[in-house]
Amino acid sequence: MAGDGIGFAEALLGLDGFRVLGVGDLDGEVVVLIETTAERVGCSGCGVVAEAQDRMEVEVRDLACFGRPARLRWAKRRWRCREPLCDKKTWTEETPHVSPRSVLTRRAGADACRRVGEEARPVSRLARELGVSWSTVMDAVVEHGTPLVEDPGRIGPVRQLGVDETSFLRAKPEHPTRFVTGLVDLDRRVMIDLIEGNAAGDVRAWLGGRPDGWLAGVATVATDLHEPYRNGLSPHLAHAQRVADPFHVVGVANRCLDTVRRRVQQETLGHRGRKRDPLYRIRRVLLRGAERLDERGNRRMLLALRVGDPKDEVLGAWLAKESVRDVYLAENPADATTLLDKAIVGCAADDVPEIQALGRTLTSWRTEILAHHETGASNGPTEALNLLVKKVKRCGHGFKNFDHYRLRVLLHTGGVKWDAPPTARIRARSPHSFA
Numbered sequence: 001m002a003g004d005g006i007g008f009a010e011a012l013l014g015l016d017g018f019r020v021l022g023v024g025d026l027d028g029e030v031v032v033l034i035e036t037t038a039e040r041v042g043c044s045g046c047g048v049v050a051e052a053q054d055r056m057e058v059e060v061r062d063l064a065c066f067g068r069p070a071r072l073r074w075a076k077r078r079w080r081c082r083e084p085l086c087d088k089k090t091w092t093e094e095t096p097h098v099s100p101r102s103v104l105t106r107r108a109g110a111d112a113c114r115r116v117g118e119e120a121r122p123v124s125r126l127a128r129e130l131g132v133s134w135s136t137v138m139d140a141v142v143e144h145g146t147p148l149v150e151d152p153g154r155i156g157p158v159r160q161l162g163v164d165e166t167s168f169l170r171a172k173p174e175h176p177t178r179f180v181t182g183l184v185d186l187d188r189r190v191m192i193d194l195i196e197g198n199a200a201g202d203v204r205a206w207l208g209g210r211p212d213g214w215l216a217g218v219a220t221v222a223t224d225l226h227e228p229y230r231n232g233l234s235p236h237l238a239h240a241q242r243v244a245d246p247f248h249v250v251g252v253a254n255r256c257l258d259t260v261r262r263r264v265q266q267e268t269l270g271h272r273g274r275k276r277d278p279l280y281r282i283r284r285v286l287l288r289g290a291e292r293l294d295e296r297g298n299r300r301m302l303l304a305l306r307v308g309d310p311k312d313e314v315l316g317a318w319l320a321k322e323s324v325r326d327v328y329l330a331e332n333p334a335d336a337t338t339l340l341d342k343a344i345v346g347c348a349a350d351d352v353p354e355i356q357a358l359g360r361t362l363t364s365w366r367t368e369i370l371a372h373h374e375t376g377a378s379n380g381p382t383e384a385l386n387l388l389v390k391k392v393k394r395c396g397h398g399f400k401n402f403d404h405y406r407l408r409v410l411l412h413t414g415g416v417k418w419d420a421p422p423t424a425r426i427r428a429r430s431p432h433s434f435a
């Protein structure tokens with residue numbers, strides 16, 4: 001171990017190729033004066049031994065030191081080539097510890113990337129903590145995060161794939177709502193990728209970029225009832241069994257019920273739902289599962305329907321919704337088939353146009369809906385991941401740059417391996433040691 005103060009400082013700093021000239025304190029910050037140890041440098045243009053010209057001082061932010069912010073003040077050397085015929089003239093030295101033009105050491109950048117990615121912390125907060133600009137931190141996230149996300153080993157083989165859309169940018173006068181499509185490994189519960197758009201072509205293009213062996217390994221694909229996704233799976237995943245995600249199937253029935261309720265509300269009272277309107281008051285009760293309604297809830301619902309639903313249209317939509325939910329109570333594929341076909345027949349027999357439309361959707365997705373009972377596949381894990389995505393989204397305060405958004409979502413939910421150096425354990429002192 002080093003015995004003098006400078007030696008101590010160099011051991012603490014741990015940047016090879018640098019020596020410490022002094023350590024100071026500036027408003028609670030640790031300031032370390034450093035220079036490189038290089039004495040003889042060859043010109044990269046001609047190889048002639050270069051001549052030291054002068055130094056310029058640059059400051060870079062490093063990892064905090066014993067809980068205090070630390071900055072390195074680097075007396076950066078400028079070299080000159082003495083060879084008159086060489087074009088190189090002068091240059092400043094570089095180090096692998098600091099990326100060119102960055103004001104963060106690479107290790108501080110890697111740590112910032114981990115905190116933004118793994119912990120989903122806002123870039124702006126880290127920038128404030130480090131005393132650097134937002135773009136300095138974001139550059140570090142891109143520099144250190146991109147290799148982690150683009151690592152070909154990250155995705156791995158996928159047996160059950162989930163495809164799910166989320167909104168990326170809300171509609172504005174300049175553009176409609178923009179959607180992105182998340183691709184999830186349902187077994188590992190990891191977001192393998194995020195693609196811009198939710199059209200068939202977007203999904204197909206992504207699948208087209210996968211190796212044949214990877215595509216062949218995908219046995220099932222769970223999607224919501226979004227027609228473009230179904231189309232986008234061909235031709236690359238035509239062999240996989242398609243499953244309509246139960247959550248979204250019930251969601252379609254819920255939306256049908258909501259639409260009918262709003263229309264009947266408007267037709268009977270001539271205005272949108274208000275606090276005292278009977279249908280508005282039961283809007284949540286209607287969407288609750290029948291088995292979760294107690295007697296009081298049941299009575300409240302029936303009474304409101306009697307008052308607010310003169311032609312039993314809302315009641316019809318509620319029954320249709322319940323008939324769809326029943327499909328998922330079935331214990332075997334045969335019962336599920338019977339129940340789904342009953343729901344379809346029931347919807348077709350109803351004269352409410354919204355309910356008829358629900359019946360057509362169920363017919364169109366019949367195979368995929370029933371496939372859930374055979375495979376057990378659902379986008380349940382996707383929904384859990386969507387919560388993590390929302391966390392990233394919230395801390396980004398509205399992303400505009402899709403690439404940044406994708407990077408940060410995948411760093412947080414994409415199964416990235418963060419390498420933390422193994423740390424030897426220090427055991428707590430036990431009373432026995434003193435015995």
Ligand SMILES: [Zn+2]
Nearest residue numbers: 043046081086
């Ligand atoms: Zn030269």
